[in-house]
Amino acid sequence: MAAELYPASINTNLPNTNSTAVTAASKKTIVQVTQTVTTSTTTATQQNINNNNVEAARCLRCSFCCGSAWSIPKMPLSSSVYLAEGESEIHIPDVEPAAFLILLKYMYSDEIELEADTVLATLYAAKKYIVPALAKACVTFLETSLEAKNACVLLSQSRLFEEPELTQRCWEVIDAQAELALRSEGFCEIDLQTLAIILKRETLNTREAVVFQAALDWAVAECKRQGLGPTSRNKRAVLGKALYLVRIPTMTLEEFANGAAQSDVLTLEETHDVFLWYTAANKPKLEFPLQKRKGLTPQCCHRFQSSAYRSNQWRYRGRCDSIQFAVDKRIFIAGLGLYGSSGGKAEYSVKIELKRQGVTLAQNLTKFVSDGSSNTFSVWFEHPVQVEQDTFYTVSAVLDGNELSYFGQEGMTEVQCGKVTFQFQCSSDSTNGTGVQGGQIPELVFYA
Numbered sequence: 001m002a003a004e005l006y007p008a009s010i011n012t013n014l015p016n017t018n019s020t021a022v023t024a025a026s027k028k029t030i031v032q033v034t035q036t037v038t039t040s041t042t043t044a045t046q047q048n049i050n051n052n053n054v055e056a057a058r059c060l061r062c063s064f065c066c067g068s069a070w071s072i073p074k075m076p077l078s079s080s081v082y083l084a085e086g087e088s089e090i091h092i093p094d095v096e097p098a099a100f101l102i103l104l105k106y107m108y109s110d111e112i113e114l115e116a117d118t119v120l121a122t123l124y125a126a127k128k129y130i131v132p133a134l135a136k137a138c139v140t141f142l143e144t145s146l147e148a149k150n151a152c153v154l155l156s157q158s159r160l161f162e163e164p165e166l167t168q169r170c171w172e173v174i175d176a177q178a179e180l181a182l183r184s185e186g187f188c189e190i191d192l193q194t195l196a197i198i199l200k201r202e203t204l205n206t207r208e209a210v211v212f213q214a215a216l217d218w219a220v221a222e223c224k225r226q227g228l229g230p231t232s233r234n235k236r237a238v239l240g241k242a243l244y245l246v247r248i249p250t251m252t253l254e255e256f257a258n259g260a261a262q263s264d265v266l267t268l269e270e271t272h273d274v275f276l277w278y279t280a281a282n283k284p285k286l287e288f289p290l291q292k293r294k295g296l297t298p299q300c301c302h303r304f305q306s307s308a309y310r311s312n313q314w315r316y317r318g319r320c321d322s323i324q325f326a327v328d329k330r331i332f333i334a335g336l337g338l339y340g341s342s343g344g345k346a347e348y349s350v351k352i353e354l355k356r357q358g359v360t361l362a363q364n365l366t367k368f369v370s371d372g373s374s375n376t377f378s379v380w381f382e383h384p385v386q387v388e389q390d391t392f393y394t395v396s397a398v399l400d401g402n403e404l405s406y407f408g409q410e411g412m413t414e415v416q417c418g419k420v421t422f423q424f425q426c427s428s429d430s431t432n433g434t435g436v437q438g439g440q441i442p443e444l445v446f447y448a
Helices: 020-027 097-109 119-128 132-144 148-160 164-176 178-182 185-189 192-200 208-225 232-245 253-258 268-279
Strands: 031-036 046-049 052-055 060-066 070-077 089-092 299-302 304-308 321-327 331-339 346-356 359-370 376-387 393-400 407-411 414-417 420-426 443-447
Touching: 097 119, 097 132, 119 132, 132 148, 132 164, 148 164, 148 178, 148 185, 148 192, 164 178, 164 376, 178 185, 178 208, 185 208, 192 208, 192 232, 208 232, 208 253, 253 268, 299 414, 299 420, 331 346, 331 359, 331 393, 346 376, 359 376, 376 443
Parallel strands: none
Antiparallel strands: 031 060, 031 089, 046 052, 060 070, 299 443, 304 407, 321 393, 321 420, 331 376, 331 443, 346 359, 346 393, 414 420
8 A cells, every 4th residue: 555645834944943853954965756657557547525526646666865875765655745747856855864764664564663863853754744653653752762861952842843742741851850951962952942941941940050051051052053153242142132031140149259250241230230239238120030940849758657766776887778669650859858866966977879770870978967856857869860650769878877766667568649659669778677667768859
């Protein structure tokens, strides 16, 4: 059965779009469609459909070529897209060869083989020629491969292709892992519109100094794309009004003095006014937003129904407290809640760790001070860690401090926390007595 391809109307003209999905357009790649009429002539037939007469598609045997080094063998193709009277070649300047091959293979065999390097270009082709099943497969592939280093690029593409579910997934990653996302190479590849949308974002979970530096890094990359030197003047010019989306006054005075004030991107008057805004009683009017971003509110999954202390436990002698957990939707683990001393105020050193199938995903060596109560005390990983659904992860804590602390009792194997369901099971890494029913690590701190 011959494939039917129909071009869709896709908005590929977003200003300053640096899309990896449409890189073929920038490379001016030409896909040539050479028509070879088969030896048997197809008789034209007439069909009356809804009182409109349409000519049946003619069956051609086509070979597709790109440059001199890439081609697809001849194959039958019937499609009004490629039929043009009096033309022996049809140019397709905006579809990458590899993506076009994947499209054709799906149309003729229903097989879909996607790779990270070509999936965006394939999504573009599937959207253009209205192949929804292939487009859906591309979006699913992108969602499963989504992480901080590519979230900003995929956000740009999801907006371009009008994929709201993928857009929402991108925002979840960007908000929770904002520092990693903004410092990634992919962030510097986005278009100006996407940059502005990110800089406006109220729920970015990072310091404003990180946002400002990310904007400067993007400006350097944009200068290069436009063939400009990365001077302070040019960086400010390519940023334009987006510079005034950075909430500079919400930085600490130290962050501003050591960063933005010495960037040479701000004018002398702007630098002077921001310093006065920090220090003077009569504050000048600033063009930058004054309100701190809300960020994200961490949630806590508490796995014990009660806590206690006894004179002979809970002790710490370099042994590990550990537990395994799984969730039913993607979340971002930010840290752990731990019990502290049962004998008054005390300071603890602690090493926390998150693993998946024995592979360390994050760890941190830090300290916390407990006040002698049965409250939990939060310790944090350097960056929130993306945790996928239906997979068991292991969290561990090795404490050094007061010999006796509170511990949890009446532990639960399943806990509903908002829209997320946690399941717990014992860990073989636990050498200090912690398990599902009792022990340390009473809380998992996360974003969802």
